Amino acid sequence: MQIGANYGADGRCVFAVWAPGRKRVELKLHGSEEAFIPLRGEDRGYWRVALENILPGALYTYRLDGRVERPDPASHSQPQGVHGPSQIVDHGDFSWQDDDWRGIEPSRMILYEFHPGTFTPEGSLDAVIPRLDALREMGINTLEIMPVSQFPGDRNWGYDGVYPFAVQSSYGGPRSLKRLVNACHERGMAVILDVVYNHLGPEGNYLRDFGPYFTDKYKTPWGQAINLDDAYSDEVRNFFIQNVLFWLSAYHLDGLRLDAVHALVDMSARPFLQELAETVGEYSRRTGKTHVLIAESDLNDARLIAPREAGGHGLDAQWCDDFHHSLHTLLTGETTGYYADFGRVRHLVRSLRDGFVYSGDYSTFRKRRHGNSAGERRADQFVVFAQNHDQVGNRLLGERLSQLVDFESLKLSIAVVLLSPFIPLLFMGEEYGDPAPFLYFVDHSDPDLVKAVRDGREEEFASFHWKGTVPDPVDRDTFLRSKVRWELREQGRHKTLLEFTKRLITLRRTIPALSHLSKEHLRVQGREEEKAIVMERRENTTGSRTLCIFNFNPRDICFPIGAPAPEGAWKKLLDSSEERWGGGGSRLPEELVSGRPVELMRRSVTVYMGELQP
Template sequence: MKIGSNYLGNGQCEFRVWAPFRDSVAVHIVSPQDQVIPLQKDEWGYWQETVKADPGTLYVYQLDGSLERPDPASHYQPEGVHGSSQVVDHHFDWTDNSWQGIPLKDLIIYELHVGTFTPEGTFESIIPRLSYLQDLGITAIEIMPVAQFPGSRNWGYDGVYVYGVQESYGGPAGLKKLVDACHQAGIAVILDVVYNHLGPEGNYLWAYGPYFTDQYRTPWGNAVNFDGAYSNQVRNFFIQNALYWLDKYHIDALRVDAIHAIYDMSAQPFLQELGDAVANFNRTTPVQRYVIAESDLNDVRVIKPREDGGFGHDAQWCDDFHHILHTLLTGELSGYYEDFGKIEQLAVALREGYIYSGQYSSFRKRNHGNSAADRPAEQFVVCIQNHDQIGNRLIGDRLSTLVDFQGLKVAAATVLLSPYVPMLFMGEEYGEEAPFQYFVSHSDPDLIEGVRTGRAEEFKAFGWDNAPDPQGTKVFEQSKLQWEKIEQDNYAVLRRWYKRLIQLRKETPALAKLDRQNLNVSSLSSEKVIVIHRTAGDSQAIGLINFAHDAVTVSPQIPPGNFSKVIDSADKEWMGEGSQLSQQLQAGQSLTLAPLSFALYAQ
């Protein structure tokens, strides 16, 4: 059942909205002509009618004869979150008929924020940059949420119209142009969607029905009602939204934000229903779509098949991988980082995904997680930076300002040559130093002050004080990429390093095959060294990573055969101080690894 305003063509539009406790609901056509048209109620509390309305028509719903509110399933809010909704004709001259999608195992993801990726901050301004991403080797972009939010500056997680497309980014037409151009460039599009909460300003769902419950509390207030009375229709609202993005906008995958904040004790969880809905959609289209969850639960049920009692999501972000890599490189051990910092933990992450699979977590003060060791490696998305891990720092400082150039090369190699799906955060590939800070543009003074206070409280666990003002335009402008740097000095070298690693990942069978069954990882704790051996048929690759700030001599276990050096971060070509490693590697050989270095040998 499609909800919202669905333009049928020939000047006819079907309006449908769920408001089970209202005595009357009408659609008030605001423009081009002023008229009020009553809707008819069905047994489930949906009000509907097909009326004369052309694309561009502005409307609101009139509840019980007096209260007027925008459409909760509005496809477009050209006047902002408090203005009228607009009828959208979703016809678009797509040119991606030959698009076959990108298999999950071949994704190399580039996360970006529309407003800060380019100076213009629009969907269409991204299109000229696609050739740059192609050249780098990127196969998918992940767009932070575009659901309509208040004002023009926001990460997107304060969206209040989950069907809407942010007006200041370019609206529905702009997003479709971007997706179509991506597919023409051989790049998939992943869209970040938020189903665990709505933002605090412009959220009018309360006026329509029991979309929220006070049975559970989230960091953002009352939880969405996924398991209480009338939750069937609430679920439908979000399930239809997921299918809407796949159908109307040709989105290739949905990244579902913070599913650990979706509270649902039902026997058939909403997240499982979501997995079912996308699987059923896939049966109707030749292009496979995916659901990628963000979860800090370390719960394998998220990615287990539905027939085995799982949610059936295709992949998930793996926070443990980020945390151990970050702590090894920076030495930070405050907040949730206190659970990490040991080289052997990275070996576990490379072998199993989760580091915490039931062990005691000192940060959580309880046992945490279960084992995902038997799940395919392609089900884990790993990174060394993302919007959360940068933007939720006091001043939004990137890894490029926390570790030196040698450390950045090691970080890139560990992620890109891991057996998992790698994700970069925009600008990471050339060592962007501009911060990515948290920013909003609310209009309510009390809400603005509440956001400022809340941010300050979050930072206490890390011992950070004097948080920047998220409402100010300064933090937004400071967060834009500095594209002029990409051809300069070490920035250009680092970008070339990323490009070469991605190329090796694609062209070396042992690295291209995401298979943990043919993976052997060992850690040398005293030397802070990781040795990775990966195979695929006759192809073999050995990665040597030194996380120590001093040169170390090791005698790792090397399988029989002759291995040739393929790439070495210590070489002067990559602005290293010069490598002491030989061109050939054999079993029993001692090796001297440069400080903070990575080398790859292949047979």
């Protein structure tokens, strides 16, 4: 059943809503002479009516049992906010210019995550378009947009959305998102949208008035769980599956990032995530275009991305927090909170080899075993990062790495991500070391809810023992402080870091050993005492191979390059210690000699290129 207000080219609009416990559902067209129009009840609690001569832009609400008047749960637009009426959208009147676009395979993606409200001074989706050429020139080929579903007020991270089908009005609404996606496709760039199916925000959430969208069987950090396996769950699942297809079809999106899927509690024989993957797979086959589903999960459960024939859910990829935690602790030395499980060179070595660090191992932080093996999962099924909205924004003061480590460490952090055998993700501004914090901000109108948010942030940081006062999430200045300073890209060391990032991306895209994502053609060894890692990557078809040397030691060290053994001739391609990259000067030879120790500068990365011997 297709839900929402679906407008046709003939001026006919079909309204469909699910309200199984209601005896009467009526449509109110605002400004119309006929106040309320009855909908016809159909199977499984759906209500439906088709009207002629309806104009796009018309506002409407539903009246339930003659008493409660509510916006459409599947509203495509909420121009007056979460409490206002829904708006009819004609999705056929946009002139798409991407008929030849077929998408980008995950193995080729270089992701760039951004928040629409803080990425530009204007805080709109349209304002992103003038920056696309600079991102493309840098080597970015896939944008990942933080959630755009309508949320309360004008500013929010996006995870308090309550209308999953409606594009946030303060971001520019439906046409603004379409213009951005169209502009990306014209430049050969894909677009992935972050969506939230594990909960809806607390303000403006009227789903309970329509039906049992939630269940008391399970609890999540946000309260009741979404009803995915209880009575009436078929229709709840349909609501979210229709939402996925809506984003892919009406907005031409190339994929979705599924937020916190560990909170999608589902004990059914055919899990919701499997059904979702099957639906998107069929849609991709039908359209001949690549569409990807990327999960976020803290379970370290490889079944999410395992194929269905192997007992998995069949999602395309997932975020790898273990990689971040391993890298972050080596760079910062932090050991509180969940960082207590990390901090050794061997952790990052294991993540570079397998993806997960914890694959059934005992977790000190959790005080239990955690995860299962990801050894059989492909390298292009993991998204890795040194920073993202969660890991920056969920710090007490929202500090980026640029405020936690020195310049040499910043270069090292980006290099480990971009030289890894996984799908790399950069967080907005990371490429030039933006100093602005990324703080948590909301714009709720309910005083009790505001207090709950403030108290919740205080409690969340308790295990990390960070010092300082939590910035007020409701204060508009908290939001304004989080805007990136794009102009810094052309200044001083920011420009140097940007050029360094560009160089890394160029190497990744042009050298087969780096562009070929494979665990099988990879050798990694770390030395705990020296705090250094040597990684060899190969591509056998072309004979390409690279040797990447990462020094996490805060001091210069003499390092024996022994294993992986660098047989043959190796020519230096990149050295972060060189003066051109803002370093103090390199002491490494232009060509490596097998068996000889080398002198590594502190917090440095070096890349050598060789050829496979016959």
